[in-house]
Amino acid sequence: MNIKPLADRVVIKMIEQECKNEFGLFLPDSAKEKPQVAEVVAVGPGTKDIKMELKVGDKVICSKYAGTEVKLDDVTYSIMKQNDVLAIVE
Amino acid sequence: MNIKPLADRVVIKMIEQECKNEFGLFLPDSAKEKPQVAEVVAVGPGTKDIKMELKVGDKVICSKYAGTEVKLDDVTYSIMKQNDVLAIVE
Amino acid sequence: MNIKPLADRVVIKMIEQECKNEFGLFLPDSAKEKPQVAEVVAVGPGTKDIKMELKVGDKVICSKYAGTEVKLDDVTYSIMKQNDVLAIVE
Amino acid sequence: MNIKPLADRVVIKMIEQECKNEFGLFLPDSAKEKPQVAEVVAVGPGTKDIKMELKVGDKVICSKYAGTEVKLDDVTYSIMKQNDVLAIVE
Amino acid sequence: MNIKPLADRVVIKMIEQECKNEFGLFLPDSAKEKPQVAEVVAVGPGTKDIKMELKVGDKVICSKYAGTEVKLDDVTYSIMKQNDVLAIVE
Amino acid sequence: MNIKPLADRVVIKMIEQECKNEFGLFLPDSAKEKPQVAEVVAVGPGTKDIKMELKVGDKVICSKYAGTEVKLDDVTYSIMKQNDVLAIVE
Amino acid sequence: MNIKPLADRVVIKMIEQECKNEFGLFLPDSAKEKPQVAEVVAVGPGTKDIKMELKVGDKVICSKYAGTEVKLDDVTYSIMKQNDVLAIVE
Numbered sequence: 001m002n003i004k005p006l007a008d009r010v011v012i013k014m015i016e017q018e019c020k021n022e023f024g025l026f027l028p029d030s031a032k033e034k035p036q037v038a039e040v041v042a043v044g045p046g047t048k049d050i051k052m053e054l055k056v057g058d059k060v061i062c063s064k065y066a067g068t069e070v071k072l073d074d075v076t077y078s079i080m081k082q083n084d085v086l087a088i089v090e
Numbered sequence: 091m092n093i094k095p096l097a098d099r100v101v102i103k104m105i106e107q108e109c110k111n112e113f114g115l116f117l118p119d120s121a122k123e124k125p126q127v128a129e130v131v132a133v134g135p136g137t138k139d140i141k142m143e144l145k146v147g148d149k150v151i152c153s154k155y156a157g158t159e160v161k162l163d164d165v166t167y168s169i170m171k172q173n174d175v176l177a178i179v180e
Numbered sequence: 181m182n183i184k185p186l187a188d189r190v191v192i193k194m195i196e197q198e199c200k201n202e203f204g205l206f207l208p209d210s211a212k213e214k215p216q217v218a219e220v221v222a223v224g225p226g227t228k229d230i231k232m233e234l235k236v237g238d239k240v241i242c243s244k245y246a247g248t249e250v251k252l253d254d255v256t257y258s259i260m261k262q263n264d265v266l267a268i269v270e
Numbered sequence: 271m272n273i274k275p276l277a278d279r280v281v282i283k284m285i286e287q288e289c290k291n292e293f294g295l296f297l298p299d300s301a302k303e304k305p306q307v308a309e310v311v312a313v314g315p316g317t318k319d320i321k322m323e324l325k326v327g328d329k330v331i332c333s334k335y336a337g338t339e340v341k342l343d344d345v346t347y348s349i350m351k352q353n354d355v356l357a358i359v360e
Numbered sequence: 361m362n363i364k365p366l367a368d369r370v371v372i373k374m375i376e377q378e379c380k381n382e383f384g385l386f387l388p389d390s391a392k393e394k395p396q397v398a399e400v401v402a403v404g405p406g407t408k409d410i411k412m413e414l415k416v417g418d419k420v421i422c423s424k425y426a427g428t429e430v431k432l433d434d435v436t437y438s439i440m441k442q443n444d445v446l447a448i449v450e
Numbered sequence: 451m452n453i454k455p456l457a458d459r460v461v462i463k464m465i466e467q468e469c470k471n472e473f474g475l476f477l478p479d480s481a482k483e484k485p486q487v488a489e490v491v492a493v494g495p496g497t498k499d500i501k502m503e504l505k506v507g508d509k510v511i512c513s514k515y516a517g518t519e520v521k522l523d524d525v526t527y528s529i530m531k532q533n534d535v536l537a538i539v540e
Numbered sequence: 541m542n543i544k545p546l547a548d549r550v551v552i553k554m555i556e557q558e559c560k561n562e563f564g565l566f567l568p569d570s571a572k573e574k575p576q577v578a579e580v581v582a583v584g585p586g587t588k589d590i591k592m593e594l595k596v597g598d599k600v601i602c603s604k605y606a607g608t609e610v611k612l613d614d615v616t617y618s619i620m621k622q623n624d625v626l627a628i629v630e
Contacts, residue, residue, distance in 0.1 A: 273421070273449055274447055276445055277413070314447075
């Protein structure tokens with residue numbers, strides 16, 4: 001099965017707490033549940049005004065509360081607008 | 091009878107809980123009533139600013155609370171703006 | 181007497197509960213007072229940005245709470261923006 | 271004395287409850303104080319985006335709560351944007 | 361001293377309660393503190409989108425609560441956007 | 451040290467209560483803490499939409515609550531958008 | 541590891557309280573936790589509407605509450621839109 005986001009949306013796969021250490025990124029305690037590291041798994045076609053900058057495989061930082069969560073085969077995905085993705089982690 | 095959505099709206103037919111399993115898509119418990127899988131049954135003409143990306147027959151994920159529900163011959167439809175549809179499921 | 185809506189507004193005549201059955205459209209109980217079937221009786225000239233898609237005689241679905249109600253010779257009309265009309269019923 | 275509305279505003283003169291009957295228009299009880307029949311007595315020059323559709327002498331339906339009331343020689347006028355006028359009554 | 365309003369703002373001088381009678385304009389009791397007659401004493405240069413329609417010396421009606429009051433030599437002025445001026449009184 | 455405001459922002463230096471008398475400007479008691487006289491000390495480059503009308507040295511009236519205060523060598527500055535400056539005092 | 545902000549966002553590194561003295565900038569007590577001096581460490585590509593004025597190495601003043609904080613190797617970064625940066629300190 002495949003999720004194709006519409007317009008300027010992307011589908012991202014949440015990365016486990018443990019993986020965050022692998023990236024060397026530690027989120028501050030007080031904001032523990034806010035920013036999240038995730039991997040882009042699908043990218044929409046964009047809109048007339050918004051060109052897609054993200055591509056499949058990008059590791060990104062985004063707010064946990066942005067987007068809509070869906071769960072597939074026990075993996076949690078989130079569908080959100082590209083504009084709710086804050087940055088790419090390289 | 092036929093429902094023709096105006097502007098950038100689409101009419102979608104809710105798919106039963108059971109059908110979701112068929113798609114292999116499980117929504118997280120905490121959000122059980124939020125995202126929904128549905129089938130597009132009618133597509134509006136679009137607007138000057140919004141081109142319609144959806145077509146009849148598309149399986150889509152959308153928020154249950156988006157759109158306005160109407161019931162016809164015991165089937166529940168929802169009329170919503172294309173922008174409230176999150177993604178196509180293939 | 182005649183009501184000519186301004187700009188992108190339309191005047192619609194509410195259709196009685198009984199007539200809804202005639203259309204074969206049953207609104208869900210929980211939303212019994214929300215969507216309504218109505219008939220367009222007057223259409224404004226549109227605006228620079230909004231072309232009128234509706235014409236006199238169209239049967240439409242709209243939210244009961246959209247628009248402003250006026251009563252003339254015991255018939256209830258509602259003046260609303262075309263954008264608050266959800267779909268045409270054919 | 272003369273009131274010249276600015277931009278896309280119009281000045282309307284409220285028409286007494288009794289006159290409404292003359293128009294054959296009866297407002298629903300529950301909304302008794304909302305829509306009002308009024309006569310346009312002055313029209314602003316419009317703006318770059320809004321062309322004036324109303325002219326002096328037009329009978330219009332508008333919301334009582336739109337606009338700002340002023341009283342002159344015991345007549346109540348209201349200064350409101352053309353967009354707050356719902357329809358012309360002919 | 362001179363107050364030069366920026367952009368699409370004007371400076372107006374409030375006219376005393378007594379002067380309102382001179383204009384023959386009586387504000388309704390319930391709205392006694394809302395609309396006000398005032399005299400334009402300075403006009404800004406306008407913006408790319410807003411051309412100034414008001415000129416120094418215009419008698420205008422405006423909402424008392426629009427704008428920011430300043431007091432100079434015991435005269436109360438108000439600096440407000442032209443769009444908050446409702447009408448010119450002639 | 452130098453503060454260079456970005457975009458359509460300006461940096462202004464608050465002028466002491468005493469200086470206001472020097473300008474002959476008295477703010478009304480009830481609004482004592484709202485409008486303020488200040489001196490422009492830095493001007494941003496403007497944006498595509500907003501041309502800077504203010505220049506260094508201008509005496510301006512602005513709302514005390516507009517902008518963000520910073521303190522340098524015991525002088526209080528405020529960084530605000532040009533649009534929050536109400537008028538130039540000459 | 542590298543954080544590449546998207547669109548018109550920048551990544552800034554908060555500068556310690558002590559460093560602020562080095563800049564000679566003292567924030568007012570009452571607003572102690574609001575404006576902050578920070579150093580730009582990454583700049584996004586900008587958008588169709590927003591050209592990036594900031595460059596890596598710029599010392600900036602920004603609101604502490606703007607942006608999203610992330611922590612890496614015990615350094616606190618904030619990802620925010622360029623428009624939430626108030627000024628450059630030179």
